[in-house]
Amino acid sequence: MDKDRDAIERLEDRLYSRTIKTETKQRQAGPKEDMEKPHGWIAPPPTPATLAEPNAKRSPSKRSFLLPIFLAALLFFVSAVGYAVYSFLYGGNVVSSSKITLSVLGPSMVDGGKESSFDIIIENRNSASLELVDLVVEYPDGTRNSQDVKVPLARERISLGTIESGSRTKQTVRPVLFGEEGSTKHIGVSIEYRVAGSNAIFTKEGGLDVLIGASPIGISIEGPDQAVSGQPVQFTARIRSNAQAPIKNLAFEAQYPFGFQVTNTSPETSVGDSLWRLGDLKPGEEKVVTIQGVLEGQDNDERVFRFLGGSEDDQTEAHIKVPYLMLPHSVSLQRPFITSSLSLNGESTKTVNVKPGDIVKGTITWKNNLTTEVSDLQISAVLSGPALDKATVIAQRGFYRSLDSTIVWSKDDDSSFARVAPGESGEVEFTFTPMVSSGSAAVTNPEIAISVSVGAKRTGTSDSNVPDTINAAYSRIVRVGSALSAKTDVRHFSGSQINTGPMPPKVDQETTYSVTWTIQNPSNTISNGKASATLPSYIRYIGNSTPGTERVSYDAKSNTVTWALGDIKAGTGFSTTARAVTFQLGFTPSITQVGTVPSLTGRLVISGDDRFTGAHINADAEGASTRIVASEPGYSPGMETVAPK
Secondary structure (H helix, E strand, C coil): CHHHHHHHHHHHHHHHCCCCCCCCCCCCCCCHHHHCCCCCCCCCCCCHHHHHCCCCCCCHHHHHHHHHHHHHHHHHHHHHHHHHHHHHHHCCCCCCHHHEEEEEECCCEECCCCECCEEEEEEECCCCCEEEEEEEEECCCCCEECCCCCCECCEEEEEEEEECCCCEEEEEECEECCCCCCCEEEEEEEEEEECCCCCCCEEEEEEEEEEECCCCEEEEEECCCEEECCCEEEEEEEEEECCCCCEEEEEEEEECCCCEEEEEEECCCCECCCEEEEEEECCCCEEEEEEEEEECCCCCCEEEEEEEEEECCCCCCCCCCCEEEEEEEEEEEECCCEEEEEEECCECCCEEEECCCCCEEEEEEEEECCCCCEEEEEEEEEEECCCCCHHHCEECCCEEECCCCEEEECCCCCHHHCEECCCCEEEEEEEECCCCEECCEECCCCEEEEEEEEEEEECCCCCCCCCCEEEEEEEEEEEECCCCEEEEEEECCCCCCCCCCCCCCECCCCEEEEEEEEEEECCCCEEEEEEEEECCCCEEEEEECCCCCCEEEEECCCCEEEEEEEEECCCECCCECCEEEEEEEEECCCHHHCCCCCECCCCEEEEEEECCCCCEEEEEECCCECCCCCCCCCCCCCCCCCECC
8 A cells, every 4th residue: 555655646746746757668567466456546636836737727716706796797787777777767857758748639520621720739747858849740642721722731840949847838730631521631740859968859759530521522433443454434423512602613633544545525624635624513513524435454453543623713724733632543454355456468557558459358366365265256347438449348257248338257157156265266357459549539548447346245253343245446547558650652743842753763864752751649649759761772862841840851871861740649630630741852763673663761660658658659651662642643553663764
């Protein structure tokens, strides 16, 4: 045991001594009984050297010393916060909003259009004053100033200065409220204030709900809550007097949402399509305004109409300055359950231009947009206009009723129209040829209007707000370009110009001819008109004898004769005299032309702009040759052929 204690003491010396160096020795194997002896180590008590070590653990006695200090600091912090809160809420010189009373005293129901009185009372129960106090009153939409009802009153700020501790102040406001009878309006009030020693602005809010009892006028609107895009809708407004005295210069105004187009009103509007001046309204009297139109938009769009009534004595105003009442009416749009479209010669534009004599092919495509079937599908196309030639109308799988120029496709001619499956689609076709003249009479500005309507019934619906039938209608216009025409006459023996030379023309001898161009225009006025022809190299341009109103020129470089026509009026050559010019040419045949009928000019080319259709017009005619007018006195067969010298 002594040996073991000595070993432990030596080990302690090595562990705690700062001078003894640690030596590593290899232990020699001892006797077997020494190897089996138990060895142990008992931790010594802490020494000053141990406490001086930098990485030594803090002793339990030191932790016990710091804990009371931490608890004392925490208690002090909680006490300080509690005192601050108490001082703020209940302290002697601190302002609390809970100690400010803001009350609005007034009638719970007022008559629209009449002056109302509301008392706003502010009481300061704090021990400190409220400084730089402002009273802010927020009025509902439509409120007017009682001093001048033409002036809107949306917000009012009133400076109250300082409200001393324990005092109260009262402020009275007198707005004129407007609104629908039975509606509730909210008057919001608040005060903004500061406290001594602070630049912060504090607020206190309050308010009052007011019921609109009776307006000078009442408005009721009869109209759909839901509508199908593109379908006609109608609103009926009934304006009645609730006043005890006549209402002077009653005006009614409708404010339309985007996508609404007015088609008819009763009575007629006074300004634009939205303002009616209805005169004076006696007590208990009622006036009715009806508005018809078409509302277009996307599926499930919500559109809001607003209807206003009031008194407006300024006849120059396009709107009501002081409305007594504004009534909104919301309409939800539904997609048509049957849609259709019309194309003409492959074009789907509103207006399609065609040339005279062109066959017009119309194609109407349709589709059932519902998930349920529809029945009794019927498509109608009404054709009208001065250019319609009824004899040319052909309808495939439909019936053309010439009495009223209507093509009808229905289950009577196509059994598939009796029931149309969900999502089913199809198309129908028709053709016609416009005319630009009837006998000798020209058709001025020829066009054909095509109005298409699609009707069907849907079944299996319980929604009473959406129509069970639909009659979608739209129209297209076919405009026919002018049938501008020209002709060329050649003379030798007659006319205002004297022609010379052998007839028939002979080789190496010049023969002169008079060439006349004549222009006709049956329908549309043509602007920037021009006619021209190129002369062969063997032709000599001599000159013209045109009237002073016509302008004919010759360009030697291009060997071209040009007639500047300007405007060619509609009916030229039909209801009025045709336009014509005459010029003289000289022809000296060559031996190579013997036995032929040579050309005196190239083809006559005419161009201009159709003012009705907006299209550019081109036409042409045969050029002049030595073949003169057969009816001309002195003509005999064979005179057009070049003879030998």
